[in-house]
Amino acid sequence: MNRLMATAVLAAMSFASAANAQTRIQIGCTATTDCASAMIAVDEGIFKKHGLDAEMILIGINSNIPAAILSNSIQIGGPTSTVFLQAVDGGLDLVAVAGATIMNPVSNANITAFVRNGLTIKEPKDFVGKKVGAPGLGAFLHVLFVKWLVEKGVDPKSVNFVEVTFPTMADIIKSGGVDVVLAAEPFISRMTNAGLGTVGARYAAELNRTEPVIFYAASREWAEKNPEIVKKFRAAIAEAAPIVNNDREKSAAAIAKFTKQSIDLVKASPPNQSEPVLKSEQLAWWIDIMSSQKMLQGTIDLNKVMLK
Structure with missing residues (x-):
């Protein structure tokens, strides 16, 4: 009986380890306040609460984020709206999974x-x-x-x-x-x-615009293979967003830690407004602007790049 119980415990531990490995994700963002909801979710244990072992990865240039996603260096990234749309227009199969920040006065x-x-x-x-x-x-x-x-x-x-x-x-x-x-x-x-x-x-x-600044994106292949992880990620970001918008102490601490800026400097100005819900129509203005600047060659179907 003891041997059977020991075997069962070892099996359970192995299963748990495998499960934990599957829920580990890396989130890449540049050194701005726009990914503050992910920073908060890491620092406040919100990701862990939702069953995710998440790590923030600092990316130097925002335009490098799509390539980092597709190489699996990160699983989720925070590209700007423009970088995301240009990457999709260029043939990269990326999808938006959650909102990060929007412009406001x-x-x-x-x-x-x-x-x-x-x-x-x-x-x-x-x-x-x-x-x-x-x-x-x-x-x-x-x-x-x-x-x-x-x-x-x-x-x-x-x-x-x-x-x-x-x-x-x-x-x-x-x-x-x-x-x-x-x-x-x-x-x-x-x-x-x-x-x-x-x-x-x-x-x-x-x-004086109110469209999205940055949102969280992933490769379509990864997102479709990991719907439960995406669901947990969205839930964690939705829980962290109000903290970003309403708790200056916690948000400043998380931002300072990730961006390696002094806490006093970060506190000098509020972070960009966190908005976890992203709608396809919010990106229409960006497409118009980018088309006028000849940054897009084709037509982007926003319904297809928004993960349901």
Whole structure:
């Protein structure tokens, strides 16, 4: 009897270990507040509560996230709306699994074109001929800035865009490697406090939009093979979102830990608004903007890229 019981216990332990291995996921995001709901879900044990062993992985450039998903370096990523749509348009079989953040007046005001010392930007045409660093060409901040330039009558082709990661912006702006960086908090406060330059334009506030910034995505193959994991992930994100929006202490602690920014700097501005529910119609505006910027070659069926 004892031998049988021991065998049963070992079998149960083996089964449990296999189950735990199957529920382990890695979530990739850049060093912004937009994946704060996943950060909170990790730090507050919400993922574990829902049966997931989740780990956050820092990705330098947002446009690298789709490739990381398809290579299985991460199972779920937080691409910007623009990076996701361009990847899908390019033939990558990705699906949206949950919402992360949306634009709102508060977060829009925290997005700027930050100008290095020695330059003065007074109006949109002053960006002509400047070298502008964006955290991913074709990513959220870049596409919004191009949209703003067009609305202000400035040809985006007259601006020299290069890719610059969020963590390296301060050093690059200080060295004069670029004239301007397209940044968000807490990086703007960090550069301002260091005396590296000034805000040249709050372009997102002027556009005043409410569409999704970032959402969580996965490969279609992985998502369809793991519906229970997706269900648990969604439940955890839905539970974490109100904490992001209403508890500054917990959200700031989680963001500071993941982005490796000081807690005081993170607390200086609220995180972007977390919205776990994503609707296909919310991406229609992005498709119109990207099509006008000739970033999309085909037609995207939003109903097919939204995982049911």
